[in-house]
Structure formats: C-alpha cells, structure tokens
Amino acid sequence: MSSGETVRSHRDDVLSLIGTVLDTLAETIEDGAYPEIGYYGSSKKNVNYVPGRGYVPIDERPSFLDGRKVESAKTIASLIYGLTRFKEHLEQGMSMSLRDFYYMHKVKHVQEVLKIGDQSETNRLINLCERILRVGGDSMPREEFGVVSSPKGTFYGDVTLTDLSGKRINCSEAGEYGWFISSRPFDVSIHDINIDAAILVEKEAMARNLIELGIPEELRVGVGSLFGQPGRNMRAWIRRLADEEVPILVLVDMSPWSLRIFSTIKANSIELANIRGLATPEAHLLGLTTDDFWSSDGMLAEIKHSLEKMSKSDIKCAQQNRNIPAISQDRILRRENERLLREGRKGELEAFKAFGLPLDELRKTYIRYIRSKAKRLGVKLL
C-alpha cells in the first residue's frame, strides 16, 4: 500500500469516527436527553511514569461532561462545532493550525453563542477532542483530524522516504538542512535507511556546522535539528527512526533546560501522555554531559573555564526538575541535574568554539567527540 493510500484510508476512518460521534449527539438531543461525555483528563492521576517506557496513560479517573450543566453544555456545543470543522477540512484534504481553529470561533454567529475569549480555550478544546476521539483505547492525535500546528525540525542524512507531498525524497539531498520534518510523521513511508545512527541536535547552528563539515557523510549518521524544545512532529519522527532500529543520540546543552528537552524525547510529557508514539525510551544522551567538563578524563575538561554561571531561573528550573518523574527517576538525568545544581554552572554546545582550533582541527574534534561518546553508549560509528 502506498503512503497516499494509507493516508486516505486513515482519513476515512477518522471521518467515520467523527460522523459517529456527531450522529450519537444528534440522536441524544433529538430524543430530548442531555448528552454526557466521558474522557480521561490529563491529571497526574491518569498518568504513570514507567522507566523504559516513559509516561504511560493509565486512565484511572474518568471525567465527565454533563450536558445539564451550563459550562459543560458550552463545551459540548464547542466540541460539536469543532468536529464539524474538522470533518469539513478532512473532506477537503485541508489542514488547519491551532490559530486557524481559534479564528473559526470568531465567525459572528459562533462568537455570539460560544463567546471564546482567547486561544487557550480553543487549544483546550483540541486537547479534549484528542481525548474523546479514541481508537482502540488510544487518544487520537490532533494531526489525525487535521489540526497541525507549529511543525518544526529538520533532518539531514541518507534516508529515503515519501512524505505527504507524495514525492520520493532523500534527506541528504533536500536542502541545506535536509528534509523539513513532516507534520504527520506517522504517515511518512520510509523506503531506505543508510545511516548507523541519528544525532539530534538542540541548536540549529551546531547542526548546520556538522552538516557543513561533512560529518554525516564521514560517520554515516543522520543529523536532525530540534530547534529548541522539539515539536510533536519531531518527536514522532524520532520514534519512527527508533522503530527502524536507528540508534538515537541526542546532543544538547549542559543545562537544566536541556535535560528537559532530552527527557521529553525519551519519555514524552505528562500533558501528552495520552498521545502514543511520542516517546523514544531508547534515546541516548550523547552530550554535553557534566563528565565532559568536570571529570579528569572529560573530553571538554580543557575548556571548562568557558562554563557560565547558572542564572536564578536556571537554578529554579533545576530544582523543579527534581519533581519531574522522567528526570528524577532516571539514574543518569538525576545525576546530571544534581551535579549542575551543585556546581552552579552550565555549558553550551558553542563551547567547542572555545578551543580556538582551525576548522580542520575542529572537524576532527567533533568527530572524535561524537565517536568516542557514542562508543561509550554502545553505538559503534564508522
């Protein structure tokens, strides 16, 4: 089955599901009954952290929308309106952003009834739709019903795939950053993979440097750019790569914020625990680690003078990290976080520039760093 067909049949499934929900609600109202809708909320009670799996929904405490209550009736009215919008867009093969969805509530006769104040209300509604539209016991990601917002991230490397454009693409020939990650990585067909590992880099400058220095070709790796906290699409793409048994190596700053970035890739987040396929527990933290700077054989010990003092908000972030299960219950991440707090300093990917090496030497340093760190993690590179 080609990727296009997969997408189309998927879309039909979603359309029929939305149709069923709308029909049920219509019948309920026709019969003179107030609709009642149950769902599992995003409270911590409904989510467990399982080391090696990440955040897992346990769906213990259902919440209910009771149509007899004014607030719930408003939510149900919004829900019905939202579903009809999704339906129409899906039928036309169109996607919409969260902002688009918000503006659909500014249609005069809709605004008069629902009186939506700001986008957070409509965003919550989308989240609710994900929880209410369930397939096989799982929440349906909003991308499935056509709501795609802020996709970001790029991937460079010898991977051949077909995305929603229907074109066959090799990610090392798609542009200076490589391929812009699809908004719906679930629906991308991967044809060929010629990489031994994927390196996901927090900052786009570092990723570009690696590409410019020809490192993907040299080490036979893929290089992805996260552009900060990775979007849902990026996380889904990393999951796809891991499913294809590509080792995942993550290269981020040495800071409490970057620990969060890594933990989201590895374990997903509590808010999105209901969305499957966003966690990659196999992912490894390649660097920068505290050992790089502070242990005697650390590869970056030479430039530890470049470390900067952690700001107040950095420290606060590290302290809050202690309450994030995916960090506090992860042996490596907990150690990193505590050490940061103890030392009170943070490092950035740009630190490599503090060696002051000529470009050729810098290239070798990068290669040496990546290769040896990967080796320690059990990933052999060329």
Add this chain to the structure above:
Amino acid sequence: MQQRPQTVTDIVELSVSAWFYRNRTIAGFDNPARSLYVSIREIVENSLDACEDAGVVPAIEVTLRRVGGSELSDRLTQGPQTFCLTVHDNGTGIPRTAIPKLIGKMLAGTKFTLRQTRGTFGLGGSLALLYGQVTTQRPVEIVTGLKGDPFNTRLVMRLDIETNTPIILEETQIPKDPSSHGTSITFYLEGDWLRSKRKIVEYFAQTSIIVPYASIIFTSPDGTRFEYPRVIDSMPRRPREMKPHPRGIDVETLKNMIANTRSKSIAAFMTSSFQRVGKSTATNFLRAAGIDSTRDPHSLSDKELLKMMQVLASFSGFISPSSESLSPAGVDLLGAGIGRLEPEFTAVTQRAPNVHEGHPFVVETAVAFGGALQPGLRLYRFANRIPLLYDEGSDVSTRVIRELNLRNYGLQQTDPLAFLVHICSTRVPYKTVGKEYIGDVDVVRREIQLGLQWCLRKIGEDVRRHHRVQRRQKRENKLQRYYTFMAHVLSDATGREITTRHLFGE
C-alpha cells in the same frame, strides 16, 4: 437680652412675641432661604395635626406664589423676594372665638401636653406668620369653617408684636356647604426660592412617605405641581395624653404639681399625679426616699423636695412609662409610605417601646431595595412624623448605618438601598435646638441598630431568593442557547433536521 441696665430708663420689657421674634434663629428663621422652608413646614405640620386631631385623613393643598418683582434667573444677584403662601387643610376648622388666640398669639396652643406631637411648643406656626408680617408688612388672612356651620369665617388680621395680641382688620362670612370643614391660611413672606427649592421639594416628598394617609398637593412658584395622592386610608392610633412618668420630672415641675394637687397625703399624690405608680410602688418609693407616706405634700420643704427628686431619678422600682402617649406609624403605614419610592423589596419593623430619661420612645425602621431606587445608600430620617432634612451626617442613624456590615446580608454599598428610621417620643432626643438630628443616645442607637438589622436580614433573604431565581433563569437561557446552537450545527453536519423540541418543548 444682653441689655445692660445702666439706668432705669434703659430697662425694656419685651413681650413674648417680641422676644421670640428677636430670637427667631432658634426656630430656624435665620436667612430668607431657610425661613421660607421653615415657614412652609410649620404651617403644613399644624395643618396635619389639625386633621389628625379631628380624625380625618388629611388633604393638604399648599400654594407658593411669587409676588411682584421680576423673575431673575441669575442665582448670584438674586436676593430675597416676596411670596404668598396659602395652606389649605380639611381639619376641624377653628371656632370663631378661638381664632385670634390660636393663630395670633404666641405660646397659646394645644400642644402643651404630655403626648406625641409634631412640634413641641405650637410656636413655629405663629412665628412663621410673624416672620411674614415683619418682612412684608402685610396682614394674614384666615378662612375657616366647622362641620355643620353654614358659612366660613374669613378674618384678616395683624399681629401686634409688642403686646402679643392680634388685631382684626376685616371679618366676613362666606356661605359654604355645611358638610365641609377646614382652614385655609394665606400670608405673605420674604424668601429665597432658588436656594430653598431643593429642601422644600424634598420636604414634601419625605412627608408623603411618613404621612402616606395624607393627600398632599404642592404648587411651586415655578408652577410645578407636586402631587402625592393618598396611598392608604387608615391613620395611626391617636396618642393619649398621659400623666408624667416619675423619672422624667424636674424639681420645678414637681413643685408645680404639688402646688396644684388636691391630695392630702404624699402617697395619694404619687398615685394620682404620675403614670404607672400604684400603691405598692408609691409605698416602696417613699420608704426609699425616707418620707412618711402620710405627710401632706404641701408640707414638704425645698430640701426634702430635692432629696425626693434625687431618689426619683435613681429609684429602680418604677414601671417603664406607657407608650400610650405615642403614636407610631405602624408597620402597614410605614410600608405604604416607603412604597412611594417604588422599591422592589421592603422590610418594615416596629421596635417595642423603650424609655430614655423618663420619656417613652418607639423606633420604627424600614429598608427598601431595588426597583426605582438609585444605586447607593439613602437615609430617610423622621422624628414624630417630621422629616429631618439637615445634619444627616451627625445623626445617630447615619452612625448606625456606617457600622452595619452589609456584606453579612449579601448586600453592598453600591446596591440600591433606602433606609428609613422613625423615632417617636414625647421628647425626641434631639442633639441641638435646631431639632434636625438625633443625638447618639445608647438606648436609642441600640433600637435603631436592631430594627435596621432585622430589616436587612429580611431584605437579604429576598434579594438572595431573587438572585437565585435570576440565576436559574439565566442558566436556563444559556442552556437553551447552547442547545439551539448545537441543533443548528448538527442539522448542517448530518443533513437532517435536529431540534431541541424534546429538551425544551416548543
């Protein structure tokens, strides 16, 4: 009378009316604006009293007319002008022989008794006429007729200030319907309408609240007619004249009473001259005062009288004074009165009689909410059925209201609330001679506070219930809106007609 008696020829004997005229500020005649207001008020109150005495529901018609002079609209340059005031009532009327004395002579009247009346001295009315005559030099015209008489008597008279006697200038008889009765007084006076207008209009508005059984029509110099038709036909019970209570007495009064008594023993004097004193109370009291109960009252020395006075004031065995001498408006009347403000909810209560310095008093309170009332708190104060329009900030009621915690009753300062406080007493505890505000007397404040709190509790309940109903209605409306919207959207999406008929009916 700070005239220094330097020589014999300097000594001047003032007549009663001359004295009062010179000291007219005591009664409020201090400037043309205030004088106009006070004159109207005094005459109207005399008329109301006349009607109530006669037991007829009052119908009062007041006309104030500007006489001569151009009508200047400039407030700053406009000085006092001459006005003609006519007050007509449907009271008993005055017998021909009593007219000169009742109207034209100071300190002659029907109010020198121990019962609740509007004024205290019966003086204000005469003083108003006197003020008018002095400022305009025009005589007073009275037309009065009794029920059953075939004619009205019309007298034109002038008051002789120096001798405190009226001089009749003209007398005529005008045929009338024998069943009609009442008095009409017309006189001229100097006044300042622009500066007193607000108070005068307010006076009629508030009088209509406390005397809802009266029909009042006021025609102002601007030609505006303020009409307050009667809203209730019953009148308050008439106050009974009572003997004094032993605790409200002073030595002079006591001496006077003893001088006039025919009792042979002091014990008999006690029981016959005071209210609520029986044989055993008298015996107990005299024992406490150390006076032999068989003594002839006339034989008591000044010293003994003083001692008796002191014990009178401190003796705890007296029963509280009777409230028979009072005439509170009553819950129904007050409710009808406050109804003039067209509120949504009202609560009215009458407190049990209480005593202050030997004089009984009754406090009546009402609270009104919503309807035509403006947002914010308003206070209406009345004493012996007279509206008090000045010095509101110093009044005990203002104090009580300031200390009320409205939030306890689910209300707030910005709510449309009107408070009404009516105190009736044989001696209202006014703070000043101007008689415009009630002093902060503990026992009075307590009664006002308890009365208003009771009213607020009731209003609070009403308002809460009202809000509940409103909320339920609002909720129902919102639900309907949401479901109508849903039905509309679902009809579009499913392509079939979805209605909320079964949810909300047609």
